[in-house]
Amino acid sequence: MGGGIMMTNGVAISVNTAQRLYWFGRYVQRAETLLRELVNSYDYVIDRDVDDGRKLYAKLGVEIEYRNALDFLKEGIYGNHASSIESIITWARENAIETRHLLDERGFSTLNKIYNHLVAGRESTVSPTSLEEMIDDFALILGIFSSELGRPKAYHFIRLGQYIERFDLILRLYDGIDLVNAELEAMNVIARRLNRYYQPLKITSSDVSNVLKSVNGVVDRVIQENTCALDYAEEASQSQG
Amino acid sequence: MIEPVSPELQKFYDIFESVDQSKVSEFEDFLDANAVNFNLFKDGNFIERSFPFDMIPRIIPKAEFDHLEAGIIQRVKALNAFLNDIYTDQKILKDGIVPREYVDSAKGFLPEFMGVTSPKAIRTHISGIDLVKDSVSGNWIILEDNLRVPSGVSYPLSIRRAFRHTYPEFFESMKISKIKQYGDQLKAAMQYVNTGGLNVVLTPGRYNSAYYEHSYLAKITGATLALGEDLLVENDEVFLRAYNGERLRVGAIYRRLDDDFLDPSEFDAESLIGVPHLASAYRAGNVAIMNSIGNGVADDKGIYYFVPAMIQYYLNEEPILSNAPTYLPYYEKDREYVLANIDKLVIKDVAEAGGYGVLFGNRLSPEQRTEIIDMILADPRRFIAQEVIEFYDLPCMMEGQILPRKADLRAYVIHGEEVTVSMGGLTRYAMEEGNYLVNSSQGGGFKDTWVVEL
Numbered sequence: 140m141g142g143g144i145m146m147t148n149g150v151a152i153s154v155n156t157a158q159r160l161y162w163f164g165r166y167v168q169r170a171e172t173l174l175r176e177l178v179n180s181y182d183y184v185i186d187r188d189v190d191d192g193r194k195l196y197a198k199l200g201v202e203i204e205y206r207n208a209l210d211f212l213k214e215g216i217y218g219n220h221a222s223s224i225e226s227i228i229t230w231a232r233e234n235a236i237e238t239r240h241l242l243d244e245r246g247f248s249t250l251n252k253i254y255n256h257l258v259a260g261r262e263s264t265v266s267p268t269s270l271e272e273m274i275d276d277f278a279l280i281l282g283i284f285s286s287e288l289g290r291p292k293a294y295h296f297i298r299l300g301q302y303i304e305r306f307d308l309i310l311r312l313y314d315g316i317d318l319v320n321a322e323l324e325a326m327n328v329i330a331r332r333l334n335r336y337y338q339p340l341k342i343t344s345s346d347v348s349n350v351l352k353s354v355n356g357v358v359d360r361v362i363q364e365n366t367c368a369l370d371y372a373e374e375a376s377q378s379q380g
Numbered sequence: 381m382i383e384p385v386s387p388e389l390q391k392f393y394d395i396f397e398s399v400d401q402s403k404v405s406e407f408e409d410f411l412d413a414n415a416v417n418f419n420l421f422k423d424g425n426f427i428e429r430s431f432p433f434d435m436i437p438r439i440i441p442k443a444e445f446d447h448l449e450a451g452i453i454q455r456v457k458a459l460n461a462f463l464n465d466i467y468t469d470q471k472i473l474k475d476g477i478v479p480r481e482y483v484d485s486a487k488g489f490l491p492e493f494m495g496v497t498s499p500k501a502i503r504t505h506i507s508g509i510d511l512v513k514d515s516v517s518g519n520w521i522i523l524e525d526n527l528r529v530p531s532g533v534s535y536p537l538s539i540r541r542a543f544r545h546t547y548p549e550f551f552e553s554m555k556i557s558k559i560k561q562y563g564d565q566l567k568a569a570m571q572y573v574n575t576g577g578l579n580v581v582l583t584p585g586r587y588n589s590a591y592y593e594h595s596y597l598a599k600i601t602g603a604t605l606a607l608g609e610d611l612l613v614e615n616d617e618v619f620l621r622a623y624n625g626e627r628l629r630v631g632a633i634y635r636r637l638d639d640d641f642l643d644p645s646e647f648d649a650e651s652l653i654g655v656p657h658l659a660s661a662y663r664a665g666n667v668a669i670m671n672s673i674g675n676g677v678a679d680d681k682g683i684y685y686f687v688p689a690m691i692q693y694y695l696n697e698e699p700i701l702s703n704a705p706t707y708l709p710y711y712e713k714d715r716e717y718v719l720a721n722i723d724k725l726v727i728k729d730v731a732e733a734g735g736y737g738v739l740f741g742n743r744l745s746p747e748q749r750t751e752i753i754d755m756i757l758a759d760p761r762r763f764i765a766q767e768v769i770e771f772y773d774l775p776c777m778m779e780g781q782i783l784p785r786k787a788d789l790r791a792y793v794i795h796g797e798e799v800t801v802s803m804g805g806l807t808r809y810a811m812e813e814g815n816y817l818v819n820s821s822q823g824g825g826f827k828d829t830w831v832v833e834l
Contacts, residue, residue: 151578151628152623153604153620153621154610154622155609156623157623158623239599240595240598240605247415251415252412252413336624361623363625
């Protein structure tokens, strides 16, 4: 029998896997939040302000056009832009596929079912009811990865991604620095659990773009990509040079 | 010809009559929802594809499987002994049992690894042995030994769980051998050869056809799933680049990529999915590579011919299971037979795999026939010829009917402290009637395999 360390799931996590888990958390959170915003805005488009949908996406840096409320939903779900729900879920699923060995099976299959449903419905009218069901499914996924009991280290990356995405969207949609500050400690605790050298983030600026930059930089202080030895390409070029 | 219904299969049918058959659709839902895929590249495009599944399992009576198990274990032990011998003393060549030129010309033989020993003298850690059941003799026949990167084990393991959830009635009423211990056995085999450090499943990545399986195996063994770029070699030791900047030593690597791509500094320099200098770490004995480097020499289609002789040579036993009747055009007598009887033989190109390079003599046009004869004469070592085995069709449920389809069996063998055969396996069937090519890469489907004791 070989000696030495033996590590089990969740302890020995590579840079690639950590990044994937983190982005899985971000995209799932983004999908859930934007679905909620989309459904809320759908009602506003019908009842109050036909431009409400445009204003929502403008905050995300996306220009969209639509003719009516249902068309707005279609654009929000399938539009040709990076904030469409289909794009976000596709990326969430890609990250989930690459990390599925560390994920809860139910969480994975729920996400995959949402993806299959979206792909199958591309040519159909979008139903607000089906979007509400989708929100429930995302609540289930987020709940699975928030469970306190026996949470493996992999889930901390997902939670970190969720926090950062929440902060990012709160800042972009509501300029909510105070809201972010109120939850900052919980995010710092997770980051510290993942990397003992992590120094807690403190928000002192009142400028939203500065805060956004700080928040989005947290991951680079937790997942350290460039601390290992020379890669092969560098080594090869050195030996040739 | 369809395999006669055994009492065990009859019991399956009897229970099936009484269960809610509408729940069959749950299997497809399960495969879709869980993305249990065997992906394909077609016309340069990556296609995510569920592996077609047929819910009627292949059922093998326990006593019949016991015989298979003994024969498979015997075969894997002999093949392991052959590999250890070929990369060290080469006694079997010196004693004239296997012609030296057959080894020297085998694509999978890597003379640069002569003298390199593998931890615990194990090289065939995970094998996939392909068999068919001959409808003429009723005997199981070995078609191929897969000793490099045999895939497929995850599919019966995954579907078995779904089956138990959907139709517990079968498992309550039938004595079906369990297969779920495969993960523990694989983990134990990794631990057994581990030189100190992590167990890793090395994958080419998400766009590999069997990526689902790679992640599944990492999950059930608790190993770390890694891409080539996640690993680095320093001072002939292998490390995982951990997310926090640490390097964690790796002691065993279940690699799911071929030798050619394993190490760009040793093999294909263009490989972007390998680990530079991994072969040096292996040579130094600092890491176990599962399966070992250079195993391709033993599952070469030409070397297959000699496996029964290997069993006698290394184990001093009579082979329990038979090869398909095989001819080597390399030998003059066999060549004459092959050329005279090409219309009734299957010709296989030894360099090909996955159902490619297989020609049925009776389907060749006159021009193709002439072409293949010329190729055999020009390079006889490149081909083997086999009698066509009329192997059994199995009942498959297709479009609401039960239809016969050709099917083989891949048995999975783990060689750790002991050699164990998973009490089931992957049954692959052809999608079209009369098609003998059942390979997944040829679009075939799969069934679970139940070993049943009445």
